[in-house]
Amino acid sequence: MNMEEKIQLHKDVEAKVESKKWFYSETVKEHFFKPKNFLLSEEKAKEADAKSDGVGQVGSPACGDMMKMWLMIDRESERITDCKWQTFGCASAIASTSMLSVMLTENGGMKIEEALQIKPQDIAARLDGLPQRKFHCSVLGDKALRAAVNDYFRKTGQDARVIVGGAKVIDKILKITDKDIEEAVLEGAHDFETVQKKTKVGVYDKNCIPEVEQLIRFYREKYFG
Amino acid sequence: MNKELYFDNAATTAVDERVVEAMKPYFSMTYGNPGSMHTLGLEAKEALDSARVMLARFLNCSDEEVIFTGSGTESINMAIKGAALALQKKGKHIITQKTEHPAVLETCEYLEKQGFEVTYLDVDVYGFVSLEKLKEVMRLDTILVSIMYANNEIGTVQPIKEIAEVCKENKVLFHTDACQAAGYLDMDVKNLGIDYLSMNGSKLYGPKGVGILYVKSGRPLSPLIHGGGQEYGKRSGTENVPLIVGLAKAVEIADGEREREVARLTEMRDYLIRELLKRIPKSLLNGHPTKRLPNNVNVTFLNVEGETLLLELDQYGICASTGSACTSKTLEPSHVILALGRPYEVAHGSLRFSLGRYTTKEGIDKLLGILPETVEKYRMLSPVHLQESQI
Incomplete structure (x- = not known):
């Protein structure tokens, strides 16, 4: 039996899964142990690089x-x-990509414009929730999708449709951007003190602190509100 | 739960049946307060006293030097904060190292906010602290050195006796976190030259929720918990007699079996390390090949994230642990593996297997039967293809 078949079956595991306590939701478990639409092996990835319409x-x-x-x-x-994918990461990262690939391809496939409306919360909801500190996994899935769609736009000469999410420098001394702060909030830093501990934002550039506090509130509400 | 497949003994151990039996009478039969003057109280006091005698013998110290606490973490807090508070008039500088347990690191960070200064020493590629470096950073206002006996993640055993000597030469007090070392290494505090030592029972088949702080006679310590003056005024609160009795029993058993157990575990540890590195390509041992705890194995499997392996093994009833991003609250990879100078990529793929009293060769073989394919699976799913030469 090759690895692909083994993953599909996942027999040994399934027999035991039923009665066990599990850290994540049942849906995460399903998509972690029996992921959908993955590409197994470096060779297959190389083939896909060549023939895909968009890679991110x-x-x-x-x-x-x-x-x-x-x-x-x-x-x-x-x-x-x-939609095919490969993921290096924890269980919720694997499950997030797997779920996203299902969402994109079910019902005859999603339209690009519709796909670009998918928010990290939508992926997490389809997984029946992710622990707060794992929420960034669904954000990463969302970003991978955007990168792949942008690649498609570029390859097909539709440069005007490429979506660029420019980062704005907030901390002028350490060159910390709003993206860095977003990242910190997603990783579980929900107040100024913890964000500062993570990013060192505002340690030298004290003037940016009010803006940082505002951004933390904004991202906290965006993702966790 | 199959105890043979429990490879997380450094997190905590099962309570030995003999320990459970020893504790039983002290919950609802001999439940008196050791501070009471009636018979029931005196009986509890007697149990408390003999537990203390047992532990004093174990540490080769006198009874009054053994303070019972509520956990290893409490002991560590008490030693570091207690010494710092008592000595702050003399100086406010503390020395520790980067690979300490959070109980030490977070306590030191707290003290920094209170105006203390802390030096966090680097370690080498195996996790050893340098004696030369330690001598260099010693200052006139240094009041305390806190270096762990053996590391909880990678098992590195520090040259604790030599460190104690350097401290003595510099007239600085020395605390060691011995939570992982107890039961495996020499715990003779006189021989080692230690001023404060923290340990607990939950890593040596004793109950959780009880620890010891050894405080050498005459060493300053400002109590953190004030009240009825129990534990020689150093730690107030009614003594937790059943757990203390359990801890003493656990230590007695572990001490009696130590020599044989260390030999048995060392052999299995080396077998597991050898086979893992042989059977799984692109795997790296974290820590020193031999100067490590007899029960500790910590290996990085490149291009996979530790958590995925941990969860898949769990489905086979195998318990291991990871210090990587996904288990820690902060999502940061293990600070210990990073301190070895390993890159983040390596820190993310580390897995710890800590063996114990119920580990068997058969259990290890079962693990070895499952892990290589599990690693292969997640490597095939991974878009990352780093080679050892890139690390």
């Missing part, structure tokens, strides 16, 4: 999460006809 990669192994997403898109209908 976000995160890094140093951060503990990295995702790569391959999309097949029908030009005429702008529907996503296929």
